[in-house]
Each structure stands twice: as C-alpha cells, then as structure tokens.
Amino acid sequence: MTYAFAARPVIAQSAPVMTAEAHISIDAVTKIYQTKSGQVESLRPIDLSIRRGEFLAVVGPSGCGKSTLLKLVAGLTSATSGTISIGGKAVSEPPDGVGIVFQNPVLLPWKTVRENVMLQIRMRGLDPAKYADAAQRLLKTAGLEGFEKSYPWELSGGMKQRASICRALVHDPEVLLMDEPFGALDAMTREKMNAELQRIWAESRKTVMLITHSIPEAVYLADRVVVMSSRPGTIEAIYDIDLPRPRPLSVMGEPAFIRYTQDIRKHFFAQGDLDH
Ligand SMILES: Nc1ncnc2c1ncn2[C@@H]1O[C@H](COP(=O)(O)OP(=O)(O)O)[C@@H](O)[C@H]1O
Ligand SMILES: [Mg+2]
Incomplete structure (x- = not known):
C-alpha cells in the first residue's frame, strides 16, 4: 500500500x-x-x-x-x-430508478417490517408478488431475518434504519x-x-x-x-x-x-x- x-x-x-x-x-x-x-x-x-x-x-x-x-x-x-x-x-418528478433514505427511518408504526419494505412496491404500483423474494433477500442481508413480522417499535434504531435502507433498495433502483x-445512531452501530x-x-x-x-x-x-x-x-x-x-x-x-x-x-x- x-x-x-x-x-x-x-x-x-x-x-x-x-x-x-x-x-x-x-x-x-x-x-x-x-x-x-x-x-x-x-x-x-x-x-x-x-x-x-x-x-x-x-x-x-x-x-x-x-x-x-x-x-x-x-x-x-x-x-x-x-x-x-x-x-x-x-x-x-421523482424518477423510478431512485431510492431515498432519510435521517429518520420514517417507518409506519402500524405496519410490520416486511410491510414497510413492500410499501415502496405498492406506492409505485408494482406487482408485490414479483418483489417478495427481493424483499426477503434484502432483509436477510440487513440482518433482519426473523424480524419480518415485527413492528418498528420492537426494533432498535439501527434495525429501523436497516429496514428503511431495505425499503429504498427493494425495487432495485440504479x-x-x-x-x-x-446521524441518529450511536458510534458503534454507525460504524457497523x-x-x-x-x-x-x-x-x-x-x-x-x-x-x-x-x-x-x-x-x-x-x-x-x-x-x-x-x-x-x-x-x-x-x-x-x-x-x-x-x-x-x-x-x-x-x-x-x-x-x-x-x-x-x-x-x-x-x-x-x-x-x-
Ligand atoms: N422548504 C424550504 N423553504 C424555505 N427555506 C428552506 C426550505 N428548505 C430549506 N430551506 C433553507 O435552505 C437552506 C439550506 O437548507 P438545507 O438544504 O436543509 O441545508 P442542510 O441540509 O445543508 O442543513 C437553509 O437556510 C434552510 O433554512
Ligand atoms: Mg440537511
């Protein structure tokens, strides 16, 4: 080096x-x-x-x-x-091929983790059946396997932010x-x-x-x-x-x-x- x-x-x-x-x-x-x-x-x-x-x-x-x-x-x-x-x-206007993650995870509290991720698909009028596997893969990658049916209030700050990153990526934006x-995470979680x-x-x-x-x-x-x-x-x-x-x-x-x-x-x- x-x-x-x-x-x-x-x-x-x-x-x-x-x-x-x-x-x-x-x-x-x-x-x-x-x-x-x-x-x-x-x-x-x-x-x-x-x-x-x-x-x-x-x-x-x-x-x-x-x-x-x-x-x-x-x-x-x-x-x-x-x-x-x-x-x-x-x-x-908001282009199709873009995913956005904000400082606050903005998850709907009455929806499960999986439903929050799939919101991206529903809001864009895409076919949920086609994206179910992608959602599951992303949740696994983000270490959220086993939490698909949890609600946002059951998750830590880092997990919520990971869920919102999954949501930003689920439609495979370029x-x-x-x-x-x-910004809202503690230093160790942030590094991870x-x-x-x-x-x-x-x-x-x-x-x-x-x-x-x-x-x-x-x-x-x-x-x-x-x-x-x-x-x-x-x-x-x-x-x-x-x-x-x-x-x-x-x-x-x-x-x-x-x-x-x-x-x-x-x-x-x-x-x-x-x-x-
Ligand atoms: N919707 C808005 N209406 C009026 N002023 C705004 C609006 N959004 C941002 N601003 C102003 O524009 C400037 C830049 O804001 P922003 O882009 O949020 O800065 P940063 O993200 O770097 O902190 C600030 O002075 C802010 O008050
Ligand atoms: Mg800002």
Whole structure:
C-alpha cells in the first residue's frame, strides 16, 4: 500500500466528467426558496457529474443546502435555474430508478417490517408478488431475518434504519440517495452500518450520493468527497479518495485515511463549524 498521495482537492471548476460517463449530471443548478419573510438563497450554481456506480459523499456546514441538493436530484423539489439529469433524462418528478433514505427511518408504526419494505412496491404500483423474494433477500442481508413480522417499535434504531435502507433498495433502483442516514445512531452501530453499506454497494454497484456530517464516514465510504461552502452553498472542493477497497474499518487508523480527514476538516476550521 502506498501513502504517496497527499489528499489534494480537485477544485470543482475543473473540466466536467464526460457526459457518456456521467450517470447524474447537475448543471448550473441554483435554488432560491420563496418564503413569507422573503427569499432564501440555498444553492449558488452547482456543477457536478456523478459517474455510474460511483459512491459520492457530500459534507458541508449546517444549512448550506445539502438536503436541498439531494431533494433536487430526487425530484422532490425543483431548481430555480439549471438542470439535473439522471441517465440522460431530465429530472422533473421523482424518477423510478431512485431510492431515498432519510435521517429518520420514517417507518409506519402500524405496519410490520416486511410491510414497510413492500410499501415502496405498492406506492409505485408494482406487482408485490414479483418483489417478495427481493424483499426477503434484502432483509436477510440487513440482518433482519426473523424480524419480518415485527413492528418498528420492537426494533432498535439501527434495525429501523436497516429496514428503511431495505425499503429504498427493494425495487432495485440504479441510484441510492441518502441524507444523513446514520446521524441518529450511536458510534458503534454507525460504524457497523458503514461497513454494511460498503458491502451492499460493492455487490450492487449502485450510484450513491450520501450526505453526511461525519468526515470519517465520508472518507471511509466514498470514491469522492464533495465539500460544500456555507449557505448559499456551492462546491468548495472535491477530494478523490484513493484508498484500496474493500476497506476494513481499521483503515480509519491508517495515515492516508487520517490525512484525508484532516485535509477535509481544514475547510471547516476556515469557515466555522461542521454540521452537527
Ligand atoms: N422548504 C424550504 N423553504 C424555505 N427555506 C428552506 C426550505 N428548505 C430549506 N430551506 C433553507 O435552505 C437552506 C439550506 O437548507 P438545507 O438544504 O436543509 O441545508 P442542510 O441540509 O445543508 O442543513 C437553509 O437556510 C434552510 O433554512
Ligand atoms: Mg440537511
């Protein structure tokens, strides 16, 4: 293993990835919210291409527009200017091939774990019979076998979040969008979930966009880490994370890993605090 590479940020304004490679293209996207008390400029122009099968993490100070960016890609809100496309198709409403995981698991308390996972299928009007096996496989992978008939209140926080990840994946989306999915978990469970997520991603090679306020989580999981500036948010730097995969959790103690986290953290010393 070599540590010859310093963690050098690639500034966002460098040449965009060729369109043929890009799975998600964000072109000159801005977002201004209109509120009763006036306009809130959330995002300054953002240009970003995410390759097919890439794991991209986004970090940035609280309120800089990370969730806004994710909602734009998810088609849950529309850009004030600029365009977003997935697989060459402009996003104007929630696309079929996208799964989303939010910070809170949002499981329906009166439905079982399996029913909560299958909600994705029912809401999309897909045939439940066709996806029953996929649901079972995912629940097994997520360590929830034996809990299919349990209700959310019978599960730990980590189990609930794993169930909501199963729900995001059950229709086999090409794109997985995650907004601080592990923020509510304790440190040990969180690390386990990180290892689990890396394994799921390695097997499925989905294109992932993960928003996190944990710099180690971003470096551990991602191919590239995008650092956003404070609001109105834009891209301040992009780091290529050149650590071999699969990455054991022990990689977090290695010099190259620590150097990445230190370099990324410097952005937040410069601009104030990181999202907490
Ligand atoms: N629906 C909304 N209406 C008005 N302002 C919003 C809305 N959603 C977010 N904002 C504002 O946009 C800015 C960015 O918010 P958000 O994307 O949630 O940031 P982050 O996820 O980085 O904490 C914040 O100032 C927030 O108050
Ligand atoms: Mg947010």
